[in-house]
Amino acid sequence: MALSKAQDIIACNLCESDTKLKWKCLDCDLLMCNKCCDKVHPKFKNAKDHTIVDIKQVGVSGGVRHQDFTNIKCKIHTTQYCCIFCSSCDKPACPSCITKGHAGHTFIEIKEAYEMKVEWLKNRKRKLKMNETRLGEGDNTLDQILVRESSNCQKTLQDIQHQRDALKKEVDRYACRLIEEVNKNMTRIRESISKEKKKVLTRRQLEENKLETIEEILTTMDMSFFFENTDLIPKYFDQDVGVVNSSHNRMPLFKSGTISQSNVGTLYEDISSSNTAIAMKINKEFITGFKYCQYMAACSDGTLWIGDDAMKILHKMKPEGNILQTISTIKTELRGIAVTHNNDLLITDGQFKLKVVNGRTGKVSESKYSADPLGITDVHITSDHKVIVGAMSPGKAFPVTGRRVVIVMDQEGNHLTVYEQDKFKRNMFSYVWRITSTNTGNICVVDCLSDDYRSKVLVLCGDIVNEYVGNQVINKEDKRLQIANITTTPSDNIVVVDFDNHIHILDSSANLVYYYNIKEIGIEFPYCPIFTSAMSFYIGCYQPEGSTQKARLYEIQYSGF
Template sequence: MKKDKLKTGQRKLGTDKAEVLTKKGHLEKLKNSENDKYTRVIVNIKNQEKSLKQAVNKHIEEIRNEVEQDRKTVMQSIDADLDTISRSMQQSDEKNTVIKDLINSTNSAKFFLEVSRIENSMSVPAPKTKSTYKSIPDFVPGEITQTNVGVLQSKDSPLELSVTLNINKQYQIELSHVSDIIPCLYDKSIWMNSNLDAQLMKVTPEGSNLRICSLNIKVYGMALTDDNDILLATGKSRIQQLSTITGKITDTVYNISPLISTTVHVTSNNKVIIGVVSSDVQYKVIVMNNKGEYETVYGHDQHNQPIFNYPQSISSTGNGNIHEVDYYPGSERGKVVVLGQGGGIINTYTGHTKINKEKPFKPTRIVTTPGDNLIVADMDIHTLHVLDNNGELLTCYKTSDIGILCPFSLAFTPKGLLLIGCARPKGNTGKEAKIYEVTISGC
């Protein structure tokens, strides 16, 4: 009996040892697996370190080049005005010398011959210089990631703007509102559309009236090309082109299928920027070259969150920034998103803290001024917001102070006059939109 008990214990020891040996094998495999994983993780960390260093070096070089270009642009602008002033002073000195010689002249015949010519042109016109000048932006360090090393941001405006508007002309047109407005370069005609009325119009001012040529087409965005044709975002996948001479509409190379367009913009270097929406209601902004090839796609921020609610209008400035009016019709509020050339958000403007205190910021359209600032229409409170090229607020102007209500669309003529297309006032069901031509100064 004792021997049988010992044998049972011996078998149990064997079984326990086998279990321990199995567990030991599992642990050794786990150890080897973790060592292999450690090696892979270290390799991935080193690769990421290398990628981050390359991204940082590349981004820093781009920022350095951008600052150099900004300095060149600023210096050229200031030097141009200094040259204008120098030439004016030289003309003044030359006239002064001629007048002085004439005063000291003892030849009466020559004196009366010359004085008749000079006395009507003794003044020298004051040199025309810019009211504002760009300033080299400061460098604001950012979180060091592969996609965001830092951004250039102007802390303060170089000059405090004082914007003034004076109405030159105004017209009433049978539309619910003027969604977009574009002046032609070769004549006095203006192209405009109303997406509420599905109307695209060419109007030509004739005195106090307008000669109108109308097309039945729904347009969501318009942009003027260097060839003086107009790109149309019609809610389809392909951007169309309107000839301002013949009025013929044709397809372009700008195809965003399977996405559809919400707005379109052409930059100064002929890039085409399109606001788009996908079938699953995701909004993006796409930059394309003149061959219709994608260059940059903006859709999500560095935390993979959607940037846009609905791209309403797009403009761009000389420093390469893209400015997008983002407002979904009927929503509580909107914003202006400033996008950098290489991707990422530089700034977001959500309205003036006092002016938009009671009525939230609901922007409709945006345009770049001749001075490289931006004007944003805030229809509900009859206000224009003036931003610098980094999306920082410079000033606001209440258009209702001069009788302009519900400003919706904006455009500059070749002569620097501002066109404002308006919507009908709230509660008005008639088609009584207005167009204003105004002289604007200070921006």
């Protein structure tokens, strides 16, 4: 909803003629043009100690608002101006109104009424913003439901296909019918969620229009316009936006029957908690030719980049059966690697500029991504093609000196955001060890706190910083969290691997969902995980000091996160 408005032009508060406002004195609370700021204001007492800022920093609305309460024409007696506000009638009144229609009523100053209504509007504005936030959260919940149910659909179809392959030829027709039913269920779920998302979008747009309308009223200089339109607010604006319907049909799972024509299997509704039990099992095991699988990145063609900084070597490898076939090898220092969306590889060797490996030719060259004069400690590429690096001032990692930052760049290498200090001006990072991100844009940082790898996870979500320092069951005072690596799953869970054989599964806000001791499936010394699908991931390991064995790489099938 849009309202027409008329605003007085604000002039310089000193000369009262120049309308090209440039500066504001925070001490005098005055808006000034360039000339008055240079020539007139310095003559004020103690002017040299005043704080003067560019008006762009505070806006005109942050300056002095000289509302003209003497120019409100009476709607009934059009030749007179309102001089007081009738609280009983909730409107301004002129002298004639007072004597003729407001006997026994309560009156207050127009300015006081204005201030009361401004406060009332601000309260309504806060409520609208809360409504918009709630709708946004509901919209995100719908997206998460769709991702979860799509994953369930994929698993259900796979279970049906496996069962179908084990059955006799004559049951094929019945299995096809079940598959068709699953697809119809998923179609209904998509349609239901799509319909609800359209409703949410409509309501969000309505709330945004309401916000725009209130903002127009709050910033107007026309008091007639202000009071006339403020009266409309309760009728049109105090409507509950309702709640987002997040209850939708669930994807039925597949229950296997005996291998017979009469009992192929049936679909059933999963009425248990949405928190599915975590399960992992080794699908394949590979023996590498090096001691540490410290760095890994997956290309879309199925090849893997695996790096060992101890040997200062980087391999491009292709899993073939249970063998890793080496395609190419690069000798280089390593601090972090990341595959771009066109299968090139970005490398940091601790210098201020990233290197790039051409995915087709294998040629190594300098990239356009720089943190100069800071040395880059890790690199990550987001789902929307941004490049994120951790960086520090030249020197040793510990004790902490100089700058420690996280930098977000666009595809051209331009710096978009630099994270360095929190809202209390305290340094956020000790040493940026590893970086990943969620599909929703949260940046997840492993901050190493000391040279014994004691560390924590920071999840940056706009101005909000969430922290994970471990699980109280396994990370007691004498066993602090020591993180080897971090990554995210296709469903936006955060996966943290520690040096004590545990996998910590967090939600996108750094809350612990589950932890898993990977030794239970026969894996020791995990180091670097990388997810390649919604059902499987690789985890590279290392060998402890003194061991003569080579590091293992495992392909793991998983479910539940």
